[in-house]
Amino acid sequence: MAEIAFRDPNLVMRLKRLGSLHQSRLSFMRILTRRMAREGWTFERRAFEIDDDGVGHAVYTAHGPERSYSLVAFAHDLPAEQRSDRVIAEAWDCTFTLHDGVPGSDDIERLSRNIPYQEAGRVTGKELSVSRANRSVRLWEHVVSSLASGVQPDARQIDAVGYLMRTTAVYGSGKLGAADREMIANRPEFASPFQAEMLSVFLTRWFVTELVQHMADVRARQTGREAAKLSVDLARSMGIGNSTGLGMAPFLLNHPVLFNNWIMAREKAIQAVRSVGRASASEVELFLELVERGKTTIKTWHSDHPIQIEKLASLREDVENVTRHLEDTDLSEPGAWNALYQWSEANLGEEGQEWIASLMTEPYGHLVDGFADEMAADNTATFRIAGAMTIADLRAILEDVYAWALNTDWARPENRARAWYVSEEKLEPRLGERFEEPIEDYEQPLAPGRDAAQLYTAVSHWPDEAQIADFLLRHPECRHTVRRTQIAKRAPYAEIRDNTISDQVLPIDMLRCKLSFFGATKFDPRSDRWVRICMYGNAPLPFELTGDNADYWVFPNARETAA
Amino acid sequence: MTHSLNEIEALCKRAGRGSGLPWGLAEEAAKGARWLSAFGLPGAEKLADLLELNDRIPAIDVSPVSLSAEIWHAPVRRMSPLIAGASLSDSATRLKERGSITMENVLFPLLTVPFMGGAALRLGTPVAVEWQDARLATDGHQLCLTASDDALGIGQADRLVFTTPAEMTGRKEPVLRATVSESDWSRLSAFAHRTFAPATEESRLKGAGAGTTDND
Numbered sequence: 001m002a003e004i005a006f007r008d009p010n011l012v013m014r015l016k017r018l019g020s021l022h023q024s025r026l027s028f029m030r031i032l033t034r035r036m037a038r039e040g041w042t043f044e045r046r047a048f049e050i051d052d053d054g055v056g057h058a059v060y061t062a063h064g065p066e067r068s069y070s071l072v073a074f075a076h077d078l079p080a081e082q083r084s085d086r087v088i089a090e091a092w093d094c095t096f097t098l099h100d101g102v103p104g105s106d107d108i109e110r111l112s113r114n115i116p117y118q119e120a121g122r123v124t125g126k127e128l129s130v131s132r133a134n135r136s137v138r139l140w141e142h143v144v145s146s147l148a149s150g151v152q153p154d155a156r157q158i159d160a161v162g163y164l165m166r167t168t169a170v171y172g173s174g175k176l177g178a179a180d181r182e183m184i185a186n187r188p189e190f191a192s193p194f195q196a197e198m199l200s201v202f203l204t205r206w207f208v209t210e211l212v213q214h215m216a217d218v219r220a221r222q223t224g225r226e227a228a229k230l231s232v233d234l235a236r237s238m239g240i241g242n243s244t245g246l247g248m249a250p251f252l253l254n255h256p257v258l259f260n261n262w263i264m265a266r267e268k269a270i271q272a273v274r275s276v277g278r279a280s281a282s283e284v285e286l287f288l289e290l291v292e293r294g295k296t297t298i299k300t301w302h303s304d305h306p307i308q309i310e311k312l313a314s315l316r317e318d319v320e321n322v323t324r325h326l327e328d329t330d331l332s333e334p335g336a337w338n339a340l341y342q343w344s345e346a347n348l349g350e351e352g353q354e355w356i357a358s359l360m361t362e363p364y365g366h367l368v369d370g371f372a373d374e375m376a377a378d379n380t381a382t383f384r385i386a387g388a389m390t391i392a393d394l395r396a397i398l399e400d401v402y403a404w405a406l407n408t409d410w411a412r413p414e415n416r417a418r419a420w421y422v423s424e425e426k427l428e429p430r431l432g433e434r435f436e437e438p439i440e441d442y443e444q445p446l447a448p449g450r451d452a453a454q455l456y457t458a459v460s461h462w463p464d465e466a467q468i469a470d471f472l473l474r475h476p477e478c479r480h481t482v483r484r485t486q487i488a489k490r491a492p493y494a495e496i497r498d499n500t501i502s503d504q505v506l507p508i509d510m511l512r513c514k515l516s517f518f519g520a521t522k523f524d525p526r527s528d529r530w531v532r533i534c535m536y537g538n539a540p541l542p543f544e545l546t547g548d549n550a551d552y553w554v555f556p557n558a559r560e561t562a563a
Numbered sequence: 564m565t566h567s568l569n570e571i572e573a574l575c576k577r578a579g580r581g582s583g584l585p586w587g588l589a590e591e592a593a594k595g596a597r598w599l600s601a602f603g604l605p606g607a608e609k610l611a612d613l614l615e616l617n618d619r620i621p622a623i624d625v626s627p628v629s630l631s632a633e634i635w636h637a638p639v640r641r642m643s644p645l646i647a648g649a650s651l652s653d654s655a656t657r658l659k660e661r662g663s664i665t666m667e668n669v670l671f672p673l674l675t676v677p678f679m680g681g682a683a684l685r686l687g688t689p690v691a692v693e694w695q696d697a698r699l700a701t702d703g704h705q706l707c708l709t710a711s712d713d714a715l716g717i718g719q720a721d722r723l724v725f726t727t728p729a730e731m732t733g734r735k736e737p738v739l740r741a742t743v744s745e746s747d748w749s750r751l752s753a754f755a756h757r758t759f760a761p762a763t764e765e766s767r768l769k770g771a772g773a774g775t776t777d778n779d
Contacts, residue, residue: 088767124565125565125567125739125740173569174567175567175569175570176570177564177565177567178567179567179739180568180569180739183739245771245772246770246771246772383590383681384652384682385649385652385653387650387652387653387654387655388656421770422758423759423760423766423770424756424760424762425762428771429771431772432766432769439760468653469630469653469657470630472649472653473626473630473646473650476584476587476588476626476646476649477585478585478587479587479588479590479591479649480585480586480587480590481587526772527772530771530772
């Protein structure tokens with residue numbers, strides 16, 4: 001069989017496709033749950049000092065083979081009018097930090113003076129993340145009142161929301177004084193990206209189920225009754241919501257090497273599976289089972305947003321198409337995975353293609369999971385500009401990587417209608433109308449295509465053999481883009497090959513892409529630049545995590561299949 | 564109170580941009596301040612000094628006139644260590660061929676040192692620099708330093724000589740926390756603030772694209 005090539009970056013790195021990605025074996029939540037199960041992590045509640053008004057703190061500790069990590073949670077009594085998911089909010093229902101180790105009473109005291117204030121507080125190198133969460137008011141009240149009156153909450157109401165609390169920011173990597181990634185990057189448990197943040201959310205979910213039980217117990221006691229104990233099945237069905245705004249979009253543009261490594265790992269996985277000669281009966285069986293379970297996710301995926309409604313309709317059509325196709329397909333034929341992938345490219349939309357591409361990799365943990373260790377990035381080596389590169393070589397990269405941008409007419413207002421900027425209000429990233437708002441002076445460098453086209457023009461009259469070092473001495477304004485261009489040569493999936501400032505740009509495509517790598521499902525856009533998701537829905541709670549349920553929990557409504 | 568290196572880098576990048584540096588140089592200034600901070604050197608403080616002195620000055624006035632000149636000098640006789648350093652890093656192969664590069668009248672020479680690290684990593688051999696009675700060498704990972712605090716913090720060096728290969732003696736390992744004084748932090752913050760768009764009601768409502776209500 002001919003060797004299967006990696007997919008062309010010009011196909012993969014378009015916003016519409018990146019905005020259609022689905023979770024996979026290489027999603028950060030699944031990487032974490034697999035590791036914790038494999039290594040036999042244990043979990044304990046070390047403190048729960050929360051009063052009848054729901055105010056106080058709790059500590060939940062995860063013990064790994066060498067180190068322990070503790071979620072320190074602060075619960076608050078938040079007036080309804082202050083509940084906001086915006087970065088510019090100043091109070092929350094709960095606030096959290098992930099502490100490196102087991103905190104002493106002095107740590108708790110120190111954190112209690114800082115964590116509730118989030119950006120207005122400070123943490124130290126002993127903290128790995130800072131986050132906050134707000135209640136789903138509707139579901140919270142339903143669960144508290146049901147349990148308090150002695151009955152289980154209604155599963156349909158739980159399914160309709162999916163979570164009791166949603167995080168509105170999870171800060172890591174040195175933010176607010178926390179440990180830099182370099183301080184923990186050499187620990188095996190943090191070899192893959194965002195593992196500390198994913199651990200904090202995993203523990204947050206456990207805490208939230210215990211907090212809701214506590215509040216139900218208090219309410220029942222006030223009426224002289226005893227509350228029902230929330231069933232583990234219902235608790236497990238709930239995840240932690242996440243409300244994500246624009247801030248996540250610049251991340252992908254600001255970390256081109258890291259972004260390349262994420263996409264590259266998934267592309268390697270897809271390529272490895274497309275290259276499998278003949279699938280075994282058990283591999284085919286697992287794939288078909290997960291297709292069925294994946295359909296349940298898609299069936300129950302709800303959004304009120306017109307863009308997602310349209311995408312969902314197309315995905316559901318794709319799913320029916322896949323179902324019919326699989327009825328007539330023998331996946332045990334040689335080269336069947338590659339044939340299935342090629343069929344999907346010819347017959348499905350981007351949503352369907354990426355759904356199938358992720359699903360194909362599921363039976364192949366032994367081929368795929370190792371790529372998880374290649375997803376982090378050390379930027380030092382790629383940050384330096386190679387000044388001895390010739391103008392001819394630079395030009396050739398620009399023509400290859402940024403062909404779409406060189407063919408874009410940047411003089412047309414619609415092609416540069418928007419500008420990314422940072423507001424002085426809590427440094428909230430925003431996207432504005434370049435020609436209508438006074439923001440251009442504050443523009444962030446988040447339009448690589450336009451900047452590459454400008455660089456191409458700037459070098460147009462330079463001789464081929466001239467060196468970049470001499471060009472940059474006269475054009476320091478091009479340093480940023482020269483660096484990106486050199487990175488994109490080494491890292492083919494580093495650059496989004498699409499216009500990030502056009503009047504058509506949908507920032508939710510970037511949010512969806514990043515959140516799919518976290519492992520999110522059921523993306524629910526609230527606008528073109530704001531999305532809600534659910535994390536760890538259906539995942540085992542910490543105390544029930546085993547090798548049997550650590551991986552396929554993301555596929556609902558069927559028994560766990562051993563890999 | 565200590566700072567994370569990430570915080571220092573983020574602030575310095577914004578500050579550099581706020582002082583009028585192009586984005587690419589602001590990024591390198593910030594990486595440099597971070598690199599120096601990791602070795603316990605006053606990178607953020609010296610950057611604040613430089614930004615105040617060169618506030619909104621056109622880059623071309625404080626850049627080397629030519630990279631092939633025997634001695635690099637800037638038209639206004641006070642070369643920016645950021646542009647000098649970035650040019651040195653860009654000229655790593657030229658440095659190797661020539662064995663040394665000499666610069667005259669460079670402001671805050673300490674700020675050129677991180678760029679030597681970049682050049683050393685590219686060449687795979689350590690690079691050293693000398694000015695007055697200061698001598699520093701780095702392979703990009705570790706730093707060797709023979710200098711008084713006064714020499715390190717000097718505001719302008721008449722003559723800087725970069726050489727490669729260089730010997731690494733008395734290595735310093737980076738530490739991963741740093742301290743920036745409150746006054747340096749606020750000097751940098753003042754520059755950084757220039758990069759933030761003033762809040763308007765319209766941008767508050769539309770710019771982030773949040774829904775009208777967050778309660779569900």
